[in-house]
Amino acid sequence: MQPMMPRLDRRQFLRQSFAFSALAVTGAAKALALAPNASAHHILMFGDWGWQDDVAGQSSVASAMVKYAQAHKLHTDALFMLGDSWYGPLTGGIDSPRWHDQFEQMYPASVFPGPAYSIMGNHDYQRMPPEVNKRDTELAYSRRGNTRWTQPALWYTFDMPHIKVIALDSNVHGGHGNDAVNFTLTEDEQAKQLAWFAAELDKPTDAPFTVVMGHHPIFSNGPHGDHKILIADWEPLLRKHNIPLYLAGHDHDLQHLEFEGHPTSFVCSGAGGADLYDLKIPEDKRGPYAKKVYGFTHMEATTKTLTLRHIDASGNTIHAFTKSRDGKVTLLT
Numbered sequence: 001m002q003p004m005m006p007r008l009d010r011r012q013f014l015r016q017s018f019a020f021s022a023l024a025v026t027g028a029a030k031a032l033a034l035a036p037n038a039s040a041h042h043i044l045m046f047g048d049w050g051w052q053d054d055v056a057g058q059s060s061v062a063s064a065m066v067k068y069a070q071a072h073k074l075h076t077d078a079l080f081m082l083g084d085s086w087y088g089p090l091t092g093g094i095d096s097p098r099w100h101d102q103f104e105q106m107y108p109a110s111v112f113p114g115p116a117y118s119i120m121g122n123h124d125y126q127r128m129p130p131e132v133n134k135r136d137t138e139l140a141y142s143r144r145g146n147t148r149w150t151q152p153a154l155w156y157t158f159d160m161p162h163i164k165v166i167a168l169d170s171n172v173h174g175g176h177g178n179d180a181v182n183f184t185l186t187e188d189e190q191a192k193q194l195a196w197f198a199a200e201l202d203k204p205t206d207a208p209f210t211v212v213m214g215h216h217p218i219f220s221n222g223p224h225g226d227h228k229i230l231i232a233d234w235e236p237l238l239r240k241h242n243i244p245l246y247l248a249g250h251d252h253d254l255q256h257l258e259f260e261g262h263p264t265s266f267v268c269s270g271a272g273g274a275d276l277y278d279l280k281i282p283e284d285k286r287g288p289y290a291k292k293v294y295g296f297t298h299m300e301a302t303t304k305t306l307t308l309r310h311i312d313a314s315g316n317t318i319h320a321f322t323k324s325r326d327g328k329v330t331l332l333t
Contacts, residue, residue: 034309034317034332036072040300041161044069044112045080047121047215047249049272050102052088058273060313061294062106068298068315069111077160078114079107079148080299082249082269083121083170083215085138089128093137094144103149115150117158118142120169121215121249125183135183154185155193157200162301164207166200169193170214170248174229194233201241208303208325212238213247217268219259221281221290222251238264244323245306247297252277254297254310256289256319263327267308269297288331289319307332 036042044065049058069076085103090096107116124134135154142151154169171184185193201210218230218238238246242263249270257266271294283290294313299306309320309332320332 034320036074036298037300037302037307038073040302040307041077041163042074043078043080043160043299043301044076044296045082045247045269045299046272046296047082048084048252048270048274049081050084050086050098051273051275055102055273057275057294057313058102058106061272061296064311064313064315065107065296066111068311071315076112076114079112079116080213080247081116081118082213082247082272083119084123084249084270084274085118085121086134087123087274090132090134090137091129093132094141099141099147099149104147109148112148114148116148117165117167118149118151119167119213119215120154120171122171122184125171127183154189155196159207160301162208162303163306164205164210166197166210166212168197168212168214168234170216170227170230170250172229172233197234198237201237201243209244209301209306210241211245211247211306212243215248216250217248217255217266218246219257219266220248220251220268221255221257221279221283221286222253222268222270223277223280224251225280242327244325244327245308253279253290253292254295254312254319255291256308256310256321257286258288258329265308265321265323265329267297269295269310271295288321291318293318 046061051058090098120135124138127133138151142149155167157166169185172190173184173187216227216230218235219226244265246264246266248268251268252270252274254271255268276292279290279292295311298309298311305322305324307322309317312318322330
């Protein structure tokens, strides 16, 4: 049975639709709207970060994260690592110095004390050098202890205050990057994950919000475009269960896409340090937001709302919105 998909990829975002309202704020009111809520729970997220050799982009984003958290006195409950954690060789496996230099020290525990929940990107499936399977290495590093790196399985779920999170492996057959270097789930693993995902969504939860994250966007204005396999397999489940938020990386930019009548906000935060990508679809054609810029994303949760802010490498809030439990999206910028 084909999913009910009214050509979402061709539909222009409706800025004044019944499900969406632009909040006009200026001066002090705007500053208040954009300021983090001290009583909320806070998560910082980013993908496509573990660049090899030249780490200037990663360093700029990590530095901005530290300054942002300190300036706002944030106690972050967690980091979400949205995949493509390691480009290039991870020589030494779990003993590679890159773990210390580009994770433990780049995002210091003194500033970000909570767990760092990670998912697999396509580059995390590479064998580089040939004797190191980066996918298995990341799972093993999580098990070694004395680290915030949290990746118990290829797909898993966890609970946070006000949020149930379903973390998926989007490296599926027929998707992006399936060549001789970028490996994927086996067909059996892919089928098992899909069945598990559907069953997990069927379980009752007391959490006000359920959030799904996978490395690959389902819809993207970036060069990889919309993902036909995830549209067929995952999008109908998001719609069926009124999932408010899908998080991804893969395209090296910051995005926020909305579609008329769709319960899910699609957020891409793939600007954590790798080379940036040119956008394929401008935000005035499909948005409300898409920019080629280094940065990260701040999500805060209360019992009533999720608030997401895209922050650039200079620490500026360049896009922000809230989503209420009834699905209403309100732009803050």
